[in-house]
């Protein structure tokens with residue numbers, strides 16, 4: 001994909017990864033339009049980045065996806081990149097009864113959102129000489145996190161759909177790409193429901209502990225070292241900087257200039273709930 005000169009529509013551009021992508025592509029000389037529900041944040045991003053344009057859209061609503069897609073094609077005939085980024089990650093306790101409404105809402109946002117937007121824009125994209133659909137899945141698509149079981153499943157579905165879509169469109173001008181971010185410290189987890197953001201004064205501390213916890217539980221299955229085929233685990237799981245250093249050296253990825261980050265004081269106090277031990 002060329003990195004400048006595109007006209008890019010990004011869903012979920014009001015915060016986190018979507019906003020980061022929007023600002024980075026904007027800075028590189030692309031026309032960027034962001035979508036999201038929170039009007040105040042859409043306005044904030046546009047104000048901070050003159051030239052970025054915005055559209056209010058709820059990806060849970062198929063009618064809005066249709067009307068916004070038509071508006072995008074009309075206003076931005078050169079639109080050639082769709083980034084399906086909007087997503088939510090509420091907790092689900094799969095050991096108990098299902099919250100049906102929450103489950104349907106998450107599947108609608110995370111899976112049907114990208115599928116519907118791609119469907120609504122595909123005929124337009126096929127007319128562009130060089131078009132790209134980018135779906136934001138997650139590491140959780142490949143390594144399920146049991147306490148986000150349905151979230152992980154939606155992301156695995158996004159991954160699967162991306163593979164099929166890429167294959168099906170192989171003879172067209174549309175490339176279908178996937179980004180599968182690892183843990184990124186955005187609003188996503190704070191909005192998940194475990195942390196009471198308004199509960200002072202512990203909230204900041206809890207956020208930090210939670211961030212660390214999430215990083216640890218991304219780990220579930222052994223991986224294979226691409227260099228020696230040995231069994232290995234995801235580096236983010238490992239606490240000790242010297243071990244991380246050895247692994248990176250083994251892989252030829254260690255950079256002397258890059259010191260391992262300092263651990264936050266909260267991390268030292270972390271106590272682990274043994275009920276999650278089957279995950280690690």
Ligand SMILES: NC(=O)c1ccc[n+]([C@@H]2O[C@H](COP(=O)([O-])OP(=O)(O)OC[C@H]3O[C@@H](n4cnc5c(N)ncnc54)[C@H](OP(=O)(O)O)[C@@H]3O)[C@@H](O)[C@H]2O)c1
Nearest residue numbers: 012014015016017036037038058059086087138184186188
């Ligand atoms: N953070 C991570 O560690 C991580 C890792 C892997 C993948 N991801 C994926 O990255 C994507 C972005 O997440 P993030 O971490 O950047 O979190 P975030 O800051 O919470 O961003 C989520 C974005 O999705 C939008 N969104 C959510 N529901 C929507 C809806 N119904 N309609 C329209 N927009 C909606 C939000 O905008 P509004 O609320 O304004 O609508 C917001 O802009 C998600 O798909 C997430 O699964 C995140």
